[in-house]
Amino acid sequence: MATTAYSHQLRILLCPNCGAPLQAPTAGGQTPCPYCHVATQTAVRDESAELARAQASRPDQEPARFERLRAQDGKPLMPPPSLQHFAVGGRLPESMVPQAVQEWQRARQEVQAGAPYPSQERLYFLTLMLQDYYATANDDQRRRAVVETALELLPAARHKQVLRCTLARAAVRAGDLDAAAAWLAPCDPYSDDIHMDTAYRFSQACLATARNDFRTVLHYVGPHPDDVPIADGSDHVCGLLRANAYERQGQVDQAIQVLRPLAVGPGLELLRQIQAANAPLALCPYSLDQLAAERPATPAKGGAKGFGLLRLLPLVLPIGFIIAGILADPNATTDDGYPLDKFFYVMAAFFFVGPVILIVMGVRARRRKARFDERGIQGVGQILQVEQTGVRINDQPQLALTLLVHAGNIPPYQTTVKQVVNLVDLPNVQPGASLPLKVDPDDPQDILIG
Numbered sequence: 001m002a003t004t005a006y007s008h009q010l011r012i013l014l015c016p017n018c019g020a021p022l023q024a025p026t027a028g029g030q031t032p033c034p035y036c037h038v039a040t041q042t043a044v045r046d047e048s049a050e051l052a053r054a055q056a057s058r059p060d061q062e063p064a065r066f067e068r069l070r071a072q073d074g075k076p077l078m079p080p081p082s083l084q085h086f087a088v089g090g091r092l093p094e095s096m097v098p099q100a101v102q103e104w105q106r107a108r109q110e111v112q113a114g115a116p117y118p119s120q121e122r123l124y125f126l127t128l129m130l131q132d133y134y135a136t137a138n139d140d141q142r143r144r145a146v147v148e149t150a151l152e153l154l155p156a157a158r159h160k161q162v163l164r165c166t167l168a169r170a171a172v173r174a175g176d177l178d179a180a181a182a183w184l185a186p187c188d189p190y191s192d193d194i195h196m197d198t199a200y201r202f203s204q205a206c207l208a209t210a211r212n213d214f215r216t217v218l219h220y221v222g223p224h225p226d227d228v229p230i231a232d233g234s235d236h237v238c239g240l241l242r243a244n245a246y247e248r249q250g251q252v253d254q255a256i257q258v259l260r261p262l263a264v265g266p267g268l269e270l271l272r273q274i275q276a277a278n279a280p281l282a283l284c285p286y287s288l289d290q291l292a293a294e295r296p297a298t299p300a301k302g303g304a305k306g307f308g309l310l311r312l313l314p315l316v317l318p319i320g321f322i323i324a325g326i327l328a329d330p331n332a333t334t335d336d337g338y339p340l341d342k343f344f345y346v347m348a349a350f351f352f353v354g355p356v357i358l359i360v361m362g363v364r365a366r367r368r369k370a371r372f373d374e375r376g377i378q379g380v381g382q383i384l385q386v387e388q389t390g391v392r393i394n395d396q397p398q399l400a401l402t403l404l405v406h407a408g409n410i411p412p413y414q415t416t417v418k419q420v421v422n423l424v425d426l427p428n429v430q431p432g433a434s435l436p437l438k439v440d441p442d443d444p445q446d447i448l449i450g
Contacts, residue, residue: 011148026044107122112153127147128166162199167179174280180210202221205238225242382406383403387400
């Protein structure tokens with residue numbers, strides 16, 4: 001098979017001088033950069049010890065291991081506070097890529113010099129941010145280089161396994177299945193770390209999907225959601241792989257049953273994004289469309305005609321109360337002793353004023369957004385504290401977020417805002433995370449998130 005950007009027999013690293021990707025021999029030696037011509041010295045790439053450990057690894061009391069993994073669920077890994085400003089809305093913005101590359105090179109030098117774990121964590125999270133950006137930009141060479149360089153430098157087993165699995169999944173999407181298997185070979189198949197174990201299961205399921213081996217897919221992600229522990233951040237992608245395995249075996253109804261709880265609220269859009277990001281695997285081409293087709297009919301079983309009548313209620317009810325007031329006996333009273341005709345007129349006014357208030361609120365919200373779009377200062381809010389307000393809007397929780405705001409030339413300051421958060425986004429709305437926002441230059445306490 002022809003080599004791809006992720007072929008295992010290649011070795012692609014980032015030049016420590018100019019940051020360009022360069023091919024280095026797996027046997028080690030000096031490699032001149034084709035751009036800046038500075039030579040880079042590399043050691044031999046030796047995976048023999050990890051391969052031996054992986055081959056010798058055996059399942060030991062799987063139920064007990066699963067319980068240890070489940071105890072770690074619900075605790076997402078967050079970037080160090082010093083990197084939070086790079087994760088705007090969970091992604092690295094294009095405008096911040098040069099700064100992130102500089103930080104990555106600095107962390108690389110620190111780790112090469114034997115720096116302790118905090119520097120290793122910085123290099124690891126910067127690598128994940130950059131590879132995600134390069135994947136979106138379709139820059140396979142830089143994506144491969146930034147991941148493989150960090151993989152060779154980082155000593156921690158969790159860092160290495162997650163990065164190997166990242167390369168394996170990229171190889172699957174590139175159609176290089178032999179490379180994917182080679183990247184996965186040194187991985188620990190029975191880790192006690194939920195992030196290592198989930199990365200391995202997710203990656204093996206991707207490879208098995210590409211091989212049309214759907215029984216193996218279900219072995220790794222489980223026939224049912226609770227069969228194997230999966231880290232929260234991978235629930236939707238593993239669920240989509242599970243549903244696809246059923247669909248490809250002719251069990252479309254079972255696939256839809258798997259997808260339905262994942263598609264609640266904004267979950268359907270998230271599934272669509274995962275489907276698009278894994279287009280070469282053609283995940284759930286029928287069941288996801290069928291589930292989406294069900295959605296409009298679910299809220300109102302009366303159909304379009306019933307919905308049209310509901311829209312007329314704000315007009316019909318006030319007219320009905322006015323007519324009732326005109327026809328009411330002038331001497332009639334309510335149980336509380338108030339004139340009945342006046343009661344009907346008050347009710348008519350109430351049902352007329354309510355929609356007017358909603359319209360005014362909608363206009364004000366649109367004007368506020370337009371004002372922020374025109375004059376707002378772009379910034380980032382680091383979450384310091386998250387509290388429940390007890391309020392739910394459209395079945396989504398409203399949270400009180402205490403933020404440390406960084407925006408333009410305004411000195412950093414603290415403020416608290418109430419924000420409705422999509423259920424899918426809840427794992428990312430944690431202390432230490434960052435949110436994109438805009439600040440009113442005349443009133444910095446007035447901010448718009450998003």
